[in-house]
Amino acid sequence: MDFEVGQSATTTRMVTEEDVNEFARISGDTNPVHMEESFASKTRFGRRIAHGAFVTSLISKVAGNQLPGPGSIVLSSSFSFHSPCYIGDTITAKITIKRYRKDKPLIFTSCEVVNQDGECLVTGDVAIYFEKVDS
Amino acid sequence: MDFEVGQSATTTRMVTEEDVNEFARISGDTNPVHMEESFASKTRFGRRIAHGAFVTSLISKVAGNQLPGPGSIVLSSSFSFHSPCYIGDTITAKITIKRYRKDKPLIFTSCEVVNQDGECLVTGDVAIYFEKVDS
Numbered sequence: 001m002d003f004e005v006g007q008s009a010t011t012t013r014m015v016t017e018e019d020v021n022e023f024a025r026i027s028g029d030t031n032p033v034h035m036e037e038s039f040a041s042k043t044r045f046g047r048r049i050a051h052g053a054f055v056t057s058l059i060s061k062v063a064g065n066q067l068p069g070p071g072s073i074v075l076s077s078s079f080s081f082h083s084p085c086y087i088g089d090t091i092t093a094k095i096t097i098k099r100y101r102k103d104k105p106l107i108f109t110s111c112e113v114v115n116q117d118g119e120c121l122v123t124g125d126v127a128i129y130f131e132k133v134d135s
Numbered sequence: 136m137d138f139e140v141g142q143s144a145t146t147t148r149m150v151t152e153e154d155v156n157e158f159a160r161i162s163g164d165t166n167p168v169h170m171e172e173s174f175a176s177k178t179r180f181g182r183r184i185a186h187g188a189f190v191t192s193l194i195s196k197v198a199g200n201q202l203p204g205p206g207s208i209v210l211s212s213s214f215s216f217h218s219p220c221y222i223g224d225t226i227t228a229k230i231t232i233k234r235y236r237k238d239k240p241l242i243f244t245s246c247e248v249v250n251q252d253g254e255c256l257v258t259g260d261v262a263i264y265f266e267k268v269d270s
Contacts, residue, residue, distance in 0.1 A: 011163070013163070019161065023161055026154065026158055026161060026189075026192070027193070027195055027196050028146070028148070028193070028196040029195045029196040029198075029199040029200065030199065030200060031198075031206070031207060032205050032268075033206055033207075039206070042268045043206065043266045043268060051192075051195060051199075052208075052209045052212075053191065053209075054161075054162075057162035057164065057186075057188045058162070058163070060186060060187065061164040063164075063166075064165065064166030065163070065165060071166070071167070071174070071178065072168075073168065074187045074216060075215070076214065076215045077187075077212075077213070077214050078211075078214075079211060079212050079213075080210070081209055081211065131179065133167075133174055133177045133178060
């Protein structure tokens with residue numbers, strides 16, 4: 001695979017109440033800030049927010065499907081959560097290559113997730129190894 | 136809430152094929168290393184492995200349900216992935232308090248995920264803020 005520094009890929013989705021409920025079910029994280037409107041309304045957020053781990057799973061999607069794509073394996077990740085993702089938000093995850101190894105299938109990326117207003121929800125760094133497999 | 140350095144909480148679950156399929160569906164990450172036995176068999180792993188983001192969602196579960204529990208919000212996370220989680224593995228996620236603020240509801244934790252053989256799959260650090268809400 002050929003890469004360039006600055007090369008990027010994105011994916012966008014709307015986050016529905018069903019997404020949040022499903023993520024709670026599969027992860028087992030039933031924190032009421034995600035699941036209970038009455039609880040969430042008393043927090044600084046004012047209403048239910050998506051799990052941070054769900055928001056960053058969109059970065060996993062970009063890595064696994066697009067850049068570097070099938071066969072990719074995240075070796076390390078580091079995320080900072082700046083603003084909440086609300087139900088109904090449309091969020092875009094982006095991965096950008098910062099550097100890469102020429103002797104190994106390994107890329108070092110920066111990543112971010114923004115909402116429909118351009119507000120930055122998450123920033124981070126992800127190192128991704130990948131195997132090229134003849135299928 | 137009162138905390139102590141060294142205080143910890145864990146959760147354990149078996150990872151099923153259905154879990155991996157569901158996580159792929161909800162995240163949209165259909166990387167064949169997770170989804171296609173024929174592809175995965177040609178990688179260094181030899182068979183399908185769970186998404187790293189699914190494995191670390193177990194840490195989100197411990198934070199949201201147990202330590203510090205309901206109302207918790209992850210501010211930052213940093214994970215290193217050392218070994219894969221295979222379908223059928225029984226994994227345990229653990230959060231341990233490294234330090235905490237006395238003036239703010241904020242704990243700094245180390246975390247790990249191990250499998251049924253005690254093999255370490257993931258290590259990391261997570262900073263967690265929490266709101267106490269009268270429900």
